[in-house]
Amino acid sequence: MDGMFDDPATDRTPLTKSNTLPEDEGQLPETYVLATVAEANPFHNYPPKAENNDYKDPNYFNAGFFIFAPDV
Numbered sequence: 001m002d003g004m005f006d007d008p009a010t011d012r013t014p015l016t017k018s019n020t021l022p023e024d025e026g027q028l029p030e031t032y033v034l035a036t037v038a039e040a041n042p043f044h045n046y047p048p049k050a051e052n053n054d055y056k057d058p059n060y061f062n063a064g065f066f067i068f069a070p071d072v
Contacts, residue, residue, distance in 0.1 A: 004067055005067070010067055036061055036062055036063065036065070036066035036067075037062060037065070038050075038055040038056070038057060038058045038059070038060050038061075038062055039055065039056045039057070039060055039062040039064070040054055040055055040056070041053075041054055041055065041056055
């Protein structure tokens with residue numbers, strides 16, 4: 001599974017931080033990765049695409065498989 005973090009899609013480039021964080025939340029790390037894919041319909045094209053209506057809801061965060069790499 002370690003190879004997933006070497007995939008170009010998980011490039012951890014510095015992100016713009018918000019200066020509007022709630023006071024009760026910690027600071028964001030300099031870099032991080034959070035990647036997932038929406039849940040596909042039972043019968044879909046391969047690869048599934050939002051423009052083909054292959055997803056139940058393309059804005060739905062499916063945690064069945066995701067990559068999360070926090071900054072130490």
